[in-house]
Amino acid sequence: MIVADYIKKLKPYEGGKPTEELKRELCIDGEIIKLASNENPLGASKKAVEVIIKNADKVFLYPDGNAYYLKKKMAEKLFVEDENIIFGNGSDELLDLIYKTFATNKEDEILYCYPTFIEYKLIGMGFNKKLRELPLKGFGYDIDLLIENITDNTKIIFLNTPNNPTGTMISRSDIERVVHAADNNCIVVIDEAYYEYAIAEDDYDELLDLYKLGNVIVLRTFSKAYGLAGLRIGYGIAKREIIDYLNRTRPPFNVNILAQEAALAALDDDEHIKKSVESNLKGKKFLYAEFEKLDIDYINTYANFILFDVKKDANTVYEKLLKKGVIVRSMAGYGYTTSLRVTVGTMEENKVFIDRLKEVLANV
Ligand SMILES: Cc1ncc(COP(=O)(O)O)c(C=O)c1O
Numbered sequence: 001m002i003v004a005d006y007i008k009k010l011k012p013y014e015g016g017k018p019t020e021e022l023k024r025e026l027c028i029d030g031e032i033i034k035l036a037s038n039e040n041p042l043g044a045s046k047k048a049v050e051v052i053i054k055n056a057d058k059v060f061l062y063p064d065g066n067a068y069y070l071k072k073k074m075a076e077k078l079f080v081e082d083e084n085i086i087f088g089n090g091s092d093e094l095l096d097l098i099y100k101t102f103a104t105n106k107e108d109e110i111l112y113c114y115p116t117f118i119e120y121k122l123i124g125m126g127f128n129k130k131l132r133e134l135p136l137k138g139f140g141y142d143i144d145l146l147i148e149n150i151t152d153n154t155k156i157i158f159l160n161t162p163n164n165p166t167g168t169m170i171s172r173s174d175i176e177r178v179v180h181a182a183d184n185n186c187i188v189v190i191d192e193a194y195y196e197y198a199i200a201e202d203d204y205d206e207l208l209d210l211y212k213l214g215n216v217i218v219l220r221t222f223s224k225a226y227g228l229a230g231l232r233i234g235y236g237i238a239k240r241e242i243i244d245y246l247n248r249t250r251p252p253f254n255v256n257i258l259a260q261e262a263a264l265a266a267l268d269d270d271e272h273i274k275k276s277v278e279s280n281l282k283g284k285k286f287l288y289a290e291f292e293k294l295d296i297d298y299i300n301t302y303a304n305f306i307l308f309d310v311k312k313d314a315n316t317v318y319e320k321l322l323k324k325g326v327i328v329r330s331m332a333g334y335g336y337t338t339s340l341r342v343t344v345g346t347m348e349e350n351k352v353f354i355d356r357l358k359e360v361l362a363n364v
Contacts, residue, residue, distance in 0.1 A: 040227035091234030167301025196225035
């Protein structure tokens with residue numbers, strides 16, 4: 001047998017079709033509106049784009065495997081030391097490295113509440129790990145249940161705040177409880193992919209310093225508010241020892257030259273983050289109000305996406321929206337059979353989404 005059974009059971013990631021192809025297939029004349037992957041609808045910072053163009057002729061070189069300048073800048077921004085930081089080819093790669101580095105024994109268990117970011121599960125399946133999946137309580141984390149389920153075999157605990165796809169946050173005190181319960185016997189990952197959006201909310205606490213509390217890795221990304229999803233760059237903050245171990249399994253040139261340069265420029269463009277966050281807050285308010293008018297239940301979000309319940313078959317609504325040129329995510333696969341997730345778009349995109357949703361709901 002050339003491959004293990006657990007690999008045979010995996011399914012390759014099925015990405016959506018390119019929007020141009022969809023337009024052709026579905027005979028759509030206008031623009032396709034993609035509100036499916038929680039990208040920044042305002043795009044990348046102009047400063048980052050300029051730097052990408054300026055550095056395009058450097059791509060024949062291997063990148064700096066230590067991301068020296070970017071690490072320095074990030075360390076200054078976050079008030080940590082260089083050796084507390086690791087960059088990844090998206091935070092996805094860091095999730096992979098965390099598995100590869102720490103979940104190395106057959107009996108290791110991975111603990112998380114679900115629905116959450118699907119990669120915790122998919123990567124774990126790729127490493128043939130025992131996944132202990134607990135239900136959310138309502139739409140948030142059941143911290144008591146999570147703590148009760150920590151065993152001697154627990155190796156990694158994933159906490160996603162704000163949680164994708166529900167948009168709910170985990171309080172700082174609850175995260176502290178998990179870290180104390182983990183008692184340095186396992187790694188606690190705090191995935192803050194939507195941090196820049198979340199921190200704009202009054203009751204969202206800073207969590208970064210929790211890395212000092214124990215074997216904690218805080219993950220963030222340039223893919224969301226920074227608008228650099230296509231370049232693939234994310235980062236992790238942890239104690240020096242943890243970062244050192246991760247660096248031992250990290251491929252040497254994992255973050256490309258353009259990603260490093262663009263991230264450096266993006267860190268200088270606070271204005272772009274501010275505008276992106278403001279646009280998100282405005283968009284959220286608009287969508288909440290429209291959902292209320294349509295008697296659609298939704299979950300208050302700390303991120304740039306909203307989980308909403310149309311009380312009709314989610315896959316049907318998804319398909320019909322797609323035919324009208326609006327791409328959102330059906331949540332049926334997560335067990336929310338009548339819910340969808342929409343990324344907050346520009347105001348124009350939000351309006352088109354609501355208009356199309358009204359048309360669809362009138363006919364299903
Ligand atoms: C919660 C969460 N973590 C991590 C990621 C991965 O981000 P990246 O693009 O940095 O790999 C995503 C992307 O959607 C996410 O929603």
